[in-house]
Amino acid sequence: MSDIDLNLQIWRQKKTDSPGSFQTYALDKISTEMSFLEMLDVLNEKLTKEGLDPVAFDHDCREGICGMCGTVVNGVAHGPEKEVTLCQLHMRNFQNGDTLVIEPFRSRAFPIRKDLLVDRSAFDRIIQSGGYVSVNTGGTPDGNAIPIPAPTAELAMDAAACIGCGACVASCPNGAAMLFTSAKVSQLCLLPQGQTERHQRALNMVETMDKEGFGNCSNERECEAVCPKSISIRNIARLNREYLKAVLSEG
Amino acid sequence: MWPIKFISSSIGKKIIMAVSGLFLILFLCTHALGNAAIFVSSHAFQTYADALHSLPIVVLLFGLGLLVILLFHIGFGINLFLQNKKAGGSRYAVNTRVIKNSFASKTMPYSGLCILLFILIHVFGFNNGPADIKISQLVKLYLSEFFYSVFYIFSFCALALHLSHGFWSMLQTFGINHPRYNNGIAKLTLIVPAFFLLFFSGIALYFLTGLGASY
Numbered sequence: 001m002s003d004i005d006l007n008l009q010i011w012r013q014k015k016t017d018s019p020g021s022f023q024t025y026a027l028d029k030i031s032t033e034m035s036f037l038e039m040l041d042v043l044n045e046k047l048t049k050e051g052l053d054p055v056a057f058d059h060d061c062r063e064g065i066c067g068m069c070g071t072v073v074n075g076v077a078h079g080p081e082k083e084v085t086l087c088q089l090h091m092r093n094f095q096n097g098d099t100l101v102i103e104p105f106r107s108r109a110f111p112i113r114k115d116l117l118v119d120r121s122a123f124d125r126i127i128q129s130g131g132y133v134s135v136n137t138g139g140t141p142d143g144n145a146i147p148i149p150a151p152t153a154e155l156a157m158d159a160a161a162c163i164g165c166g167a168c169v170a171s172c173p174n175g176a177a178m179l180f181t182s183a184k185v186s187q188l189c190l191l192p193q194g195q196t197e198r199h200q201r202a203l204n205m206v207e208t209m210d211k212e213g214f215g216n217c218s219n220e221r222e223c224e225a226v227c228p229k230s231i232s233i234r235n236i237a238r239l240n241r242e243y244l245k246a247v248l249s250e251g
Numbered sequence: 252m253w254p255i256k257f258i259s260s261s262i263g264k265k266i267i268m269a270v271s272g273l274f275l276i277l278f279l280c281t282h283a284l285g286n287a288a289i290f291v292s293s294h295a296f297q298t299y300a301d302a303l304h305s306l307p308i309v310v311l312l313f314g315l316g317l318l319v320i321l322l323f324h325i326g327f328g329i330n331l332f333l334q335n336k337k338a339g340g341s342r343y344a345v346n347t348r349v350i351k352n353s354f355a356s357k358t359m360p361y362s363g364l365c366i367l368l369f370i371l372i373h374v375f376g377f378n379n380g381p382a383d384i385k386i387s388q389l390v391k392l393y394l395s396e397f398f399y400s401v402f403y404i405f406s407f408c409a410l411a412l413h414l415s416h417g418f419w420s421m422l423q424t425f426g427i428n429h430p431r432y433n434n435g436i437a438k439l440t441l442i443v444p445a446f447f448l449l450f451f452s453g454i455a456l457y458f459l460t461g462l463g464a465s466y
Binding site for chain 2: 009022072074075076101103106107108171172173174175176178206207209210213214215216217218219220221222225226233234236237238239240241243244247248251
């Protein structure tokens with residue numbers, strides 16, 4: 001275990017429509033065993049004791065499954081380590097004396113609420129427009145009544161691993177939400193239960209995605225590279241197929 | 252109206268880029284096939300050119316079709332470029348690309364512009380040559396000239412760069428992404444641009460280096 005000294009440049013912004021700027025903070029003796037969020041906790045404790053406004057940032061489970069946390073660290077969403085969320089990123093990934101530039105996930109569709117905290121409800125509206133399966137309740141169905149091949153179930157599960165953190169949008173040079181939307185469409189369209197609303201789902205979710213102000217996918221592959229859950233762009237290829245089929249039959 | 256909804260959606264625009272791109276690649280293949288006659292002899296090339304132009308209706312229809320496809324590719328490309336600039340743009344103080352080899356994908360609009368400039372000069376040059384010179388001699392006249400030839404080779408490099416992202420991107424847009432085929436697709440994404448670069452630059456170098464002196 002060792003300690004490192006850091007120089008932080010953090011985006012501070014009072015509220016959505018107020019101008020923001022970078023503030024510099026020096027933070028000494030940060031244990032390399034800490035997570036990135038614990039490091040921010042230490043900073044906030046220090047700021048609070050000094051009577052200053054602590055840095056607002058989103059977080060919840062702190063074990064990489066809720067999708068609440070996330071900032072851009074030195075230009076990379078969720079920081080330099082692969083396949084982890086910001087809460088799982090440990091300070092051992094940094095060197096003594098490093099300068100860390102910490103910015104919010106930026107997108108036209110993600111307005112900044114305060115500091116590093118962004119409003120990702122555009123994702124919720126994409127889900128609301130079709131990311132569900134409508135089933136009328138009845139008797140308890142038998143678990144094995146609908147056979148699903150294991151590889152298909154695995155593909156659906158891989159897509160369902162998306163925690164909706166928004167790193168894909170934050171890292172996309174075009175601010176596109178294709179990886180998120182494609183994962184949410186894929187997890188349902190691969191399974192028998194998702195067939196009923198299959199076409200309408202693809203049409204509606206893509207329409208909402210476009211309406212929310214996300215950019216157009218140009219296959220830059222940055223999303224896949226920063227995704228903490230390794231969602232594959234194979235899902236984007238699947239969404240392209242889904243959308244084309246849907247628009248030609250029911251568009 | 253579904254076609255309007257389709258072309259105004261983000262995925263619809265992508266698919267139009269991919270379909271028009273596919274047609275343009277197919278055109279490049281036929282163009283390369285025709286030009287292969289240059290390596291046989293000037294007589295072979297002239298025979299091919301005469302045979303082609305003995306069917307003016309076909310030339311007109313294909314020319315117009317190609318123009319429409321090209322305009323679609325350029326128009327939608329510009330539209331996507333402007334929209335994405337607005338949605339993305341330079342929004343971070345520190346910009347880090349995690350993906351290596353992102354040069355081709357980053358420069359698509361610019362390599363595209365280089366190709367457009369080339370097409371304009373190429374089409375103008377070969378349609379407005381001196382009236383008394385046959386096309387088979389005109390190609391030698393033009394490409395023996397140093398700057399003309401170098402400009403051609405530079406443009407083919409831009410084309411290869413464009414295709415080194417465009418070819419894979421087109422297949423991804425068509426929804427072709429499968430672990431079984433991805434290795435093959437990655438290889439094709441190198442082979443296709445390399446083929447066009449070597450083949451078309453080969454014609455320019457053939458005349459520039461004097462290899463085609465007895466052509």
